[in-house]
Amino acid sequence: MMTSERLRQLITFVTFAALVGYWSTTGYFGYELIAEIAVFAILAMSLDLVAGYTGLVSLGHGALFGFGAYMFGLFTVKLGIAPATGMAAAIVATTICALLVAMVVVRVHGIFFIMITLAIGEMGYEFFFKYRYLGGDDGLVGLPRLDLSGIGVNLSDPSVFALAMIVVTLCVFLVLAYLLRTPYGRVLTGIHENPQRMRALGFPIRAYRISAFALSGAIAGLAGTLTAQHTQFITPQLLHWTTSGEVLVMIILGGLGSLVGPIIGAAIVTLLRHELSSYTDYWGFWLGVFLIIVVVSRKDGIVGWLDYLRQLVAERRRPETAEEA
Amino acid sequence: MLSVEALEKSFGALQVTNQVSLQVPTGIRHAIIGPNGAGKTTLFNLLTGELRPTAGRIVLDDLDITHLTPDRRARLGLSRSFQRNNLFTGLTVRQNLAMAAIVHERRGRCFWRPLAGLSTIAERTEEIADIVGIADVLERPVRELSYGIQRQIEVGLALATAPKVLLLDEPTSGMSPEESGRIMHLITELPRELAVVIIEHDMHLVFEVADRITVLNYGKVLLDGTPEEVRSSDVVQETYLGGGLD
Ligand SMILES: Nc1ncnc2c1ncn2[C@@H]1O[C@H](COP(=O)(O)OP(=O)(O)OP(=O)(O)O)[C@@H](O)[C@H]1O
Ligand SMILES: [Mg+2]
Numbered sequence: 281m282m283t284s285e286r287l288r289q290l291i292t293f294v295t296f297a298a299l300v301g302y303w304s305t306t307g308y309f310g311y312e313l314i315a316e317i318a319v320f321a322i323l324a325m326s327l328d329l330v331a332g333y334t335g336l337v338s339l340g341h342g343a344l345f346g347f348g349a350y351m352f353g354l355f356t357v358k359l360g361i362a363p364a365t366g367m368a369a370a371i372v373a374t375t376i377c378a379l380l381v382a383m384v385v386v387r388v389h390g391i392f393f394i395m396i397t398l399a400i401g402e403m404g405y406e407f408f409f410k411y412r413y414l415g416g417d418d419g420l421v422g423l424p425r426l427d428l429s430g431i432g433v434n435l436s437d438p439s440v441f442a443l444a445m446i447v448v449t450l451c452v453f454l455v456l457a458y459l460l461r462t463p464y465g466r467v468l469t470g471i472h473e474n475p476q477r478m479r480a481l482g483f484p485i486r487a488y489r490i491s492a493f494a495l496s497g498a499i500a501g502l503a504g505t506l507t508a509q510h511t512q513f514i515t516p517q518l519l520h521w522t523t524s525g526e527v528l529v530m531i532i533l534g535g536l537g538s539l540v541g542p543i544i545g546a547a548i549v550t551l552l553r554h555e556l557s558s559y560t561d562y563w564g565f566w567l568g569v570f571l572i573i574v575v576v577s578r579k580d581g582i583v584g585w586l587d588y589l590r591q592l593v594a595e596r597r598r599p600e601t602a603e604e605a
Numbered sequence: 606m607l608s609v610e611a612l613e614k615s616f617g618a619l620q621v622t623n624q625v626s627l628q629v630p631t632g633i634r635h636a637i638i639g640p641n642g643a644g645k646t647t648l649f650n651l652l653t654g655e656l657r658p659t660a661g662r663i664v665l666d667d668l669d670i671t672h673l674t675p676d677r678r679a680r681l682g683l684s685r686s687f688q689r690n691n692l693f694t695g696l697t698v699r700q701n702l703a704m705a706a707i708v709h710e711r712r713g714r715c716f717w718r719p720l721a722g723l724s725t726i727a728e729r730t731e732e733i734a735d736i737v738g739i740a741d742v743l744e745r746p747v748r749e750l751s752y753g754i755q756r757q758i759e760v761g762l763a764l765a766t767a768p769k770v771l772l773l774d775e776p777t778s779g780m781s782p783e784e785s786g787r788i789m790h791l792i793t794e795l796p797r798e799l800a801v802v803i804i805e806h807d808m809h810l811v812f813e814v815a816d817r818i819t820v821l822n823y824g825k826v827l828l829d830g831t832p833e834e835v836r837s838s839d840v841v842q843e844t845y846l847g848g849g850l851d
Contacts, residue, residue, distance in 0.1 A: 458719070459716055461719045461720060461721065462715055462716045462717065462718060462719055462720060463707045463712040463713055463714075463715045463716075463718075463720050463723065463726070464713065464714060464715055464716035465716070465720075466700070466703065466704070466707065466720055467704075467707065467713050469696075470693060470696075470704045473693040473694075473695055473696060474691065474692070474693050474694075476655075476691065477687075477691050477692070477693065477704075477762070478704070479674075479675045479676045479679075480653060480655075480675055480676075480679060480684075480685060480687075480691075481676075481679060481684075481704060481705055481708050481762065481766060482676050482679035482680040482708045482766060483676055483708065483713055484674070484676045484677075485676065488713075
């Protein structure tokens with residue numbers, strides 16, 4: 281019988297195989313699509329770490345994402361720092377920003393947590409919308425890509441860039457999957473399940489929540505620097521709450537707390553946005569219908585459905601094997 | 606040694622804890638009895654920090670812990686089980702106990718080694734499962750198990766952190782006679798470095814394990830004495846035991 285764990289590994293393998301398969305057969309438009317999926321997959325995994333595993337549903341992750349992109353723009357375009365250093369600095373800056381935000385927001389819970397992350401995110405949006413030095417509402421152009429010609433990788437080639445983005449997505453997935461297997465990762469799951477008991481056992485749950493949020497911010501910042509390098513043009517729209525909402529839709533659709541689900545969710549939402557929107561103006565409507573089905577079925581998204589199917593199959597088989605024995 | 610001095614707690618106009626003082630020396634088995642609503646659980650909540658007292662002091666080994674957070678107190682050696690099961694119902698028994706074992710091994714911040722590779726945590730988990738008698742259901746999800754077994758996990762979680770003072774809130778309620786016999790036996794077998802404070806309604810079990818008994822009524826200490834003193838006290842017989850003992 282296949283275990284839940286094995287099924288997840290299979291889903292992960294199929295997901296990445298599909299991405300690479302698509303990459304090997306597609307053209308320019310497909311490369312752009314893959315890069316976009318990868319950016320949102322990374323952002324969605326970052327949100328899954330806090331929302332799906334730690335139980336902190338943030339509506340401010342779009343702002344952290346946009347903050348990372350703008351920091352990359354600031355360091356490279358405005359301050360003339362090399363892209364690699366600028367990228368590292370932008371990620372560090374976003375981590376610090378997320379840490380400061382976390383110290384405030386972990387004091388409240390439930391709907392208040394959602395509202396305060398939303399409010400802080402909107403403050404960020406307003407700031408970059410008004411801040412002329414970084415382009416204000418016109419956005420910022422001319423962002424560079426990492427120069428990897430030293431190791432024979434030309435990131436200005438869309439095909440190469442798309443493949444590199446798949447690789448980064450895989451790396452982020454592997455790092456997080458590993459982290460969640462460590463005691464620290466298990467503690468985060470415990471805090472999600474029963475914070476009161478975790479505190480009674482002796483875990484300083486606020487410190488764990490802050491650290492998870494900061495780590496999540498680092499990954500959201502990474503996604504921001506990647507979208508900046510992909511489109512080479514950024515606007516305050518990245519920080520808008522609709523970005524946060526869309527990423528939340530991705531992880532709910534794919535499967536909250538499954539890590540691979542958010543990647544699938546990112547792929548579906550991105551594909552729907554591009555494909556369905558050319559057939560119908562109502563793509564958002566269909567996405568909504570899809571989302572309602574997922575939420576009402578209470579099966580934790582696509583990954584949850586697949587796991588439910590696995591259980592059905594396992595139950596069907598069980599009586600047969602019992603007879604054989 | 607846990608010492609409680611003139612502790613008070615009010616919920617609005619309702620005074621639930623009224624000038625409660627208590628001495629819990631190392632190794633003692635201390636029972637707290639009293640009718641429903643006497644403030645027994647509230648007292649535990651004050652001791653563990655889940656509630657803040659309106660007045661009074663709580664001292665653990667010469668350290669004033671009155672204003673410390675619940676997790677700090679737990680790390681200092683104060684552990685509790687809950688009257689109503691308070692488990693990680695979505696996880697397996699092993700995963701539940703491992704949570705406490707992570708505290709015990711001080712590995713909560715370890716983010717570089719997989720949990721499965723840490724043998725000390727697995728050992729501690731299995732040791733506790735053995736002690737409370739749930740070794741055969743380690744891989745089962747908690748929500749599939751009977752109430753009595755969940756109760757054993759509840760006690761296991763409190764025990765697994767190796768506390769100095771173990772607070773048990775009606776650990777045997779809802780258990781089968783065998784299960785509760787096992788828990789009571791377990792309490793008598795616990796190492797004597799450990800103090801146990803137990804809230805219990807079954808008077809036979811209380812007289813079996815307790816070295817000392819505090820009787821609470823309307824948030825007040827009605828009597829604090831040895832089992833013999835409690836047994837022979839007229840006040841206790843009237844107000845709580847209703848003369849129904851022996
Ligand atoms: N958070 C609260 N807010 C208001 N009143 C409370 C609160 N917690 C407890 N009480 C009240 O305090 C009183 C004591 O409750 P407590 O749970 O401590 O009693 P107990 O001795 O543990 O009773 P039992 O034997 O039923 O468990 C009760 O009257 C209860 O209604
Ligand atoms: Mg009670």
